[in-house]
Amino acid sequence: MAISLSSPLSLYSIPVVWFIAFVNAPLRTVYTRRVTGQFNNVDPRGNAQHLLAKHPEAGARVARMDAANANGNEVMPLWVAAVLAGNYAGLDEKTLNVASVAFIALRALYNYIYINQNTQAHGNLRGLTWFTGIGVPLTLLIKAANKVLERSS
Numbered sequence: 001m002a003i004s005l006s007s008p009l010s011l012y013s014i015p016v017v018w019f020i021a022f023v024n025a026p027l028r029t030v031y032t033r034r035v036t037g038q039f040n041n042v043d044p045r046g047n048a049q050h051l052l053a054k055h056p057e058a059g060a061r062v063a064r065m066d067a068a069n070a071n072g073n074e075v076m077p078l079w080v081a082a083v084l085a086g087n088y089a090g091l092d093e094k095t096l097n098v099a100s101v102a103f104i105a106l107r108a109l110y111n112y113i114y115i116n117q118n119t120q121a122h123g124n125l126r127g128l129t130w131f132t133g134i135g136v137p138l139t140l141l142i143k144a145a146n147k148v149l150e151r152s153s
Contacts, residue, residue, distance in 0.1 A: 005093065013100035013103065017079050020072060020107045021069055021072020028066060048060075068111045072111070085145070106129055110130055113125055113126040
């Protein structure tokens with residue numbers, strides 16, 4: 001079976017988007033161990049505060065990894081709803097697939113910028129990436145709602 005933009009692939013984007021959010025947690029663990037030689041798994045969310053005292057830059061980076069993970073988890077329900085609504089409404093596969101690739105790319109870019117940022121300009125770029133990314137599921141939801149409304153008329 002040949003895979004193309006016309007193939008029904010958008011549902012696969014859900015676990016990919018989840019993974020992009022999740023991967024920050026093991027990266028945080030590996031990075032913390034590399035810097036300090038240990039990782040407190042009893043209080044994993046407290047590692048950033050402990051690092052800040054001895055290694056301020058590393059502590060700030062770990063805090064950003066935690067924040068990127070949390071942000072990915074926060075946006076996940078919106079993405080799932082958009083993909084499911086788009087499939088339910090019968091949006092064409094190309095629209096769903098292009099949106100999926102765009103959202104995956106924007107979420108990966110968002111994480112990269114968030115974890116590595118150290119200037120206000122980087123923070124602004126991260127914000128722009130977030131706003132652009134959030135537009136993808138919102139667009140799918142609106143297109144799906146329009147299609148369902150159109151069918152009911």
